[in-house]
Amino acid sequence: MPASKNPAIEDYLKTVYAHTEWQPDPITPKALADKLGVAPSSVTEMVKKMAAQGLIAHVPYGPLRLTDEGRLRALAVVRRHRLIETWLVREMGYQWDEVHDEAEVLEHALSDRLLEAIDLRLGRPARDPHGDPIPAADGTIATEPFLRLDGAPAGHTGRVLRISDRDPDVLRSLAAAGVAPGVGIEITTVDAAGERVLVTVTPIDADDSTGATAEASSIELAAEAAAEIWVTG
Incomplete structure (x- = not known):
């Protein structure tokens, strides 16, 4: 299965990206393990696998950083998650405090074709219900101070x-x-x-x-x- 469609790798990529989206400190393997609720040894093995695929740059005992390819793949997962949250609120009657867990599941199952249809139906929204920016299909994302x-x-x-x-x-x-x-x-x-x-x-x-x-x-x-x-x- 390609890395971009591997749910475990997608979760790692999204978590590493999200850690530095709203603050500057890079994530450590221990912090990543805590956020994902897994053993540090599991993080060690997964990081090795992702580094071999060119998704993460890592120095032993140092912080984790996404490569350019890793960041693009992380943003693709973030895009799916935030579009799903927006769709659930606007079209399915969910409240903004109810959508996160649903999106966590659906983000791994949605096809690119269905995601594009949802994005088009919603009018290409720039932000999700919580205000987080939704990356474009090409991986660009709007930011401001x-x-x-x-x-x-x-x-x-x-x-x-x-x-x-x-x-x-x-x-x-x-x-x-x-x-x-x-x-x-x-x-x-x-x-x-x-x-x-x-x-x-x-x-x-x-x-x-x-x-x-x-x-x-x-x-x-x-x-x-x-x-x-x-x-x-």
């Missing part, structure tokens, strides 16, 4: 760029508070202990014809929730 909300200074203004889908409970609580990708946000106060962040959120009005925005509201976020939010830099 960002910072994590818990590291943004008081007075910083921008818009919510993406919210991690790691914790469904956090997604539900943020949705209830009106925090979602695309809304305007201003960091009003960061407490001295760094445990709470007070923000002002300005939703985009549903009536696009007026160009108006809905009324802003102040929301207090725990540091754990703020750490799941990325905003424009």
Whole structure:
């Protein structure tokens, strides 16, 4: 089976890519094992296999980095995952906190033809329901300056760029508070202990014809929730 269609290799590639998508530190074999929930020895063997296929560059005991080929294959998996999540929300009635596990399964089974049909039907979406950019079929991906909300200074203004889908409970609580990708946000106060962040959120009005925005509201976020939010830099 080609590496690009091997579910185990796809999972490794996607996990290595995702680790550095929103922060700069490369992933270590131990961190990769923890994220995948496998034994370090399993990572060692798989990394050797992937290195032999030209997908990963690795120095013993050092961090893991994708080769150009590995990155292209990782982005192909990421594209499938994020398009599936978008399709499930827009077409199948799923909520944004329900789609991750479904996409984890379907991303390995979808044919390129069906994926293209889904992409076309959805109007070539640029981002998934959580705000993560969807790579194009050629492997290009749009990026823009960002910072994590818990590291943004008081007075910083921008818009919510993406919210991690790691914790469904956090997604539900943020949705209830009106925090979602695309809304305007201003960091009003960061407490001295760094445990709470007070923000002002300005939703985009549903009536696009007026160009108006809905009324802003102040929301207090725990540091754990703020750490799941990325905003424009």
